[in-house]
Amino acid sequence: MKNQASVLYAPAADSSSAPHQKKEFTISVFTENQIGLLSRIAIMFSRRKINVESLNVSPTEIEGISRFTIVIAEVEEVVSKLNRQIEKQVEVLKSYYNVNEDIVWQELAMYKVPTSVISEKAKVERLLREYGAQAVAIRSDYTVFETVGHREETDGLLNALAPYGLIEFVRSARVAIIKDSEGFHAKLKEFEQHEPSQEVIENEFLDKRDEVFTM
Amino acid sequence: MKNQASVLYAPAADSSSAPHQKKEFTISVFTENQIGLLSRIAIMFSRRKINVESLNVSPTEIEGISRFTIVIAEVEEVVSKLNRQIEKQVEVLKSYYNVNEDIVWQELAMYKVPTSVISEKAKVERLLREYGAQAVAIRSDYTVFETVGHREETDGLLNALAPYGLIEFVRSARVAIIKDSEGFHAKLKEFEQHEPSQEVIENEFLDKRDEVFTM
Incomplete structure (x- = not known):
């Protein structure tokens, strides 16, 4: 657990570090129909005993x-x-x-607190202003x-x-x-027009991937 | 693909609908060390041919x-x-x-657009105000x-x-x-104090789960 914790919360290593040193990487995968794929991708990580810090699908x-992501x-x-x-998956x-230097990234955090505290302690209001927090739901309790x-910012308010x-x-x-991305959206759109959605997807797009996704 | 697409974008069904009708459910799982667990959970869904609409770890x-989530x-x-x-996993x-009626939920969306368009088309500024968008990065290009x-809101700006x-x-x-949650944070804290992190986690906490997590 100690190892995992340090991986989870470790700040990103300096990008100038040696190639054999661990640092934070963000993998972005564009996929079709994900039934079954999620477990195949997850197994690739667990088989290598790689801890997934965060996963967004x-x-x-x-x-x-x-x-x-x-x-x-x-x-x-x-x-x-x-x-x-991962790319070999159909x-x-x-x-x-x-x-990290190649991307612009964000995380969203939500905090549930007793309304009595928010309404009575002016100090909390200052904290919220300081951290740029927004109210999503306000109930009596x-x-x-x-x-x-x-992470540092959302942890700060936490x-x-x-x-x-x-x-x-x-x-x-x-x-x-991805900072260097050019026209992902246009390429996805084009891809969709050339190959409209079908009930069953086999490996028919495999040879078209570079054409569609080259940045 | 048609089926998947309709599942992905279908609005939540009315909560008053029959118990045998599909509707949107959000599953929240609190876990320890996740190496291997992610793939085991993913397999539960793929084996039943259940499409995961969105997954956050x-x-x-x-x-x-x-x-x-x-x-x-x-x-x-x-x-x-x-x-x-899922709960049977160690x-x-x-x-x-x-x-959906039981939770307060949000999604974060990011949009990359050419700066020339933003700086020249006043209409875009109005759109951004209208959707409450914030600039995260501004480069010349x-x-x-x-x-x-x-989803409807982030799709609107999209x-x-x-x-x-x-x-x-x-x-x-x-x-x-979860709207009805009471003291998740306190219980997690308490759990951590009683059972400080260890290198290897076996099933020693299994019998303590209800005690720690009853809402």
Whole structure:
């Protein structure tokens, strides 16, 4: 557990570090129909005993195409191999891996606190302003706030709210925009037009992936 | 694919609907060390051919404990069985399932657009104000905006930005706060104090789960 914890909370290593040193990588995978794929991808990580720091799977803007965002701390060689293995999956259109310098990323966090505390302690109001928090739900017994930012920022409000009776906390996995991306959206759209959704997807798109997804 | 697409984008069914009708459920799973667990949970869904609409895995506020948020459209009977099966996993502390009425949920979305469009078209500025978007990164060639909300809201800005040269889009999986939760945070804290992190976790906590996690 100690090892896992240090991986979960370790700050990103310096990008100038040696290639054999572990650092934080964000893997972005564009996929078709995800039934079964999720477990195949998950097994690739567990088989190598790689801890997934955060995982986000959500539909993209194009019907039938999902995007996985996977954050791990590993040496580049391992990440590169994993990425190639992920790309071999039939449903995977394209997979990219990036260090933190290559992406713009955010996480969403929600905090549930007793409304009595919020309404009575002016100090809490200052904290909320300081962390740019928004109220999502206000009930007589509880209030839910949200913030968006990097881990340090959402953790900042978390630590500040903890003494005021934090009831529940949840944060999203990382979502990331790749700085160098050009026209992902247009290419996905084009892909969808050329190959409209079908009931069963076999490996018919395999040879078209580079054409569609080259940045 | 048609089936999957309709599941992905179907609005939540009315909560008054019959128990044998599919509706949207959010499963919240509190777990210890997740190596291997992710693939075991993923397999439970793929084996039953259940499409995972969105999946979020991220560390909680307590070191060594993660939270999964899984959204599926299913009949309650299937979800209840799944939930029991998830809870049988050694690393799982507690798993809850909720319909949309029982939770406060949000998603984060990021949109990358050409800066030239943002800086030249006043109409885009109006759209951004209208959708409460924030700028996350502003470069000479691109700008990244973010919004937080339900799917319809983040989709609204997406549709509005598409004609203005959307380059890339990503959204987080759902994160959810359970309305009825009381003192999750305190219980997690207490759990951590009673059972400090250890290198190897076997099933020693199994019999303590209800004590720790009863709402």
